[in-house]
Amino acid sequence: MxxxxxxxxxxxxxxxxxxxxxxxxxxxxxxxxNGKGLSGTLSPAIAELKCLSGLYLHYNSLSGEIPRELTNLAELSDLYLNVNNLSGTIPPQIGNMAALQGL
Incomplete structure (x- = not known):
C-alpha cells in the first residue's frame, strides 16, 4: 500500500x-x-487464436521450440516467452510481425 x-x-x-x-x-x-508453474510445450495450435493480441507465458517451465505458426498471429502485439526452458532458434518470421511491439 x-x-x-x-x-x-x-x-x-x-x-x-x-x-x-x-x-x-x-x-x-x-x-x-509472473509464472503459473506451466510446463510442457507451446503447441502450433496457438495459431488458431487469430485475434490474440497478447501472449504472456514468461516465468514458467516451458520447453521445446517456439512454433513457427505463432508468426501467423497478425494481431499479436505483446509476446513474452522469456525465463523458460525453450530451445532451438527463434523463427525469423517473428521479425516480420507488424503488430508486435519492440521490434
Missing part, C-alpha cells in the same frame, strides 16, 4: 488496490504476477 500511496497520492487511479486484496488474483489494476 506504500507503493500505491506514492504512485497515486490522491487515490484517483488505483482504487482497485486495497490492503486486504491479493495482487496476484488480477484484482489490482495494472498488476500481473
Amino acid at each position: 506504500e507503493l500505491k500511496s506514492t504512485l497515486d497520492p490522491t487515490n484517483k487511479l488505483l482504487r482497485s488496490w486495497n490492503p486486504t486484496g491479493d495482487p496476484c488474483t488480477g484484482s489490482f489494476e495494472g498488476v500481473a504476477c
